[in-house]
Amino acid sequence: MxxxxxxxxxxxxxxxxxxxxxxxxxxxxxxxxxxxxxxxxxxxxxxxxxxxxxxxxxxxxxxxxxxxxxxxxxxxxxxxxxxxxxxxxxxxxxxxxxxxxxxxxxxxxxxxxxxxxxxxxxxxxxxxxxxxxxxxxxxxxxxKEAVTAFWRQLSKAHIAMEEFRSHFIGKVSPVHFFWGSFDMAVTRFEGTIAPRHPGGVPNCGDWVMVEGYSHKLSSCGFWPGGGEEGAFYSYTYPVPDGFSEQKIEPAEAFYSEEFQQFLLPYEAVRQSDNPEEKVRQFFNSTYAVAADLGNWDRKALESTPDRLERYQEGAAPAECILG
Structure with a gap:
């Protein structure tokens, strides 16, 4: 370690x-x-x-x-x-x-x-x-050493997830840590009601999951599992047909039948020449698959975090938002 x-x-x-x-x-x-x-x-x-x-x-x-x-x-x-x-x-x-x-x-x-x-x-x-x-x-x-290392993993993931969050102007969660599932997540929402979640999580009322998954979403995050050193994950609810068969980036990412979501092993990120870019590719490509298959209105929901600078440079408002 x-x-x-x-x-x-x-x-x-x-x-x-x-x-x-x-x-x-x-x-x-x-x-x-x-x-x-x-x-x-x-x-x-x-x-x-x-x-x-x-x-x-x-x-x-x-x-x-x-x-x-x-x-x-x-x-x-x-x-x-x-x-x-x-x-x-x-x-x-x-x-x-x-x-x-x-x-x-x-x-x-x-x-x-x-x-x-x-x-x-x-x-x-x-x-x-x-x-x-x-x-x-x-x-x-x-x-103590392990706990500090885990917190540093979360800190690095937090920076990447905040950057990913900044490209969305629809309803989006904070980057936050869920103590029940012991993972850090950020979730984008399509804006409409989802089918009722079936529940089934151990020692957790089904109504908890119904509230958590009340609206159509695409969620990504990091948890200390799914790989030798943990994993970044991405899933969508409800799951559109063909979701698991889609090609995503980077090459080290894959769909896990066990966890029913896409995973990118943390060690593949850590060992790469550009860890931040690996995470960016994973989040962007898995979200794009979920949004396209789910027929999200991406033009209305996505944005660019440099839009204020582009306003100041004289770009038209629509160009700033959609660019």
Missing amino acids: STTANPSAWPSLRVDDWTDTRNTLHMWVQIVGKIRMQYAPLLNHWWQVTFYITPVGMTTSSIPYAGDTFDIEFNFIEHELLFRRSNGKHTSFALEQMTTAEFYAKVKAAMDAIEVPMDIILTPNEVDPAIPFDEDTTHKTYD
Whole structure:
């Protein structure tokens, strides 16, 4: 495993080398994510529950409570979990080897310290088996070097995904981390209602998937699976006929029958001469396949991020938007 100090490098992190830590971290972020879900008002597609990448880790962002706000941030450089409330109350504790039950107890004590009640469902979502957090002594591994490397993977993917997001003026999600599925995603929407999602995700109500997939979409992201070092992915819902047979870029990408989506192994990106271009090709080509087969109005939904400069240069508004 390599976690180079150079922040511009794409770090190497074999999935098999940090599986125990990954599974433990998955439980820990679920605990914190459920706190955000407890207090944040419902947004379309569950956007109110997600985390966001920061220069040191990931955060819940501000959460409303009793007329003010609080947030919780994972610092994956100093390996701390920070709790801050806008009335000045704050606390933290070290991220280190401990059982998930111990982590849960520490989180509850920290919430008491900032005087915000914590009342979450103790069963994790989207995993099987699902051990209640306060009883979980199985997930207890925390490899600091691996966690930092994973966060750096997310940071590099985040930059690429923000650039991809900037080319769309239709409804599009933030670039955000879903703690249930443990992946980072950005999703473009066609604008019309989709067929009802069948659900079927372990320990997750079908109605959760119905809300998440209520409208036609094309989603891409990064997760620590699907390749030796994780994978970029892309899928569409509903799936148009012929989607899986389409030719996409780059050459290392493929359609996975197991996961029912296109995958681009992270190691293929990291080892290339131009990682950013590899990711750009993958996102653009898989979206184009989804949009064309799904009959999206691409001229109305797509744009160019340099349109303000082109306005200033005197281009016609339509040229700026469609160019």
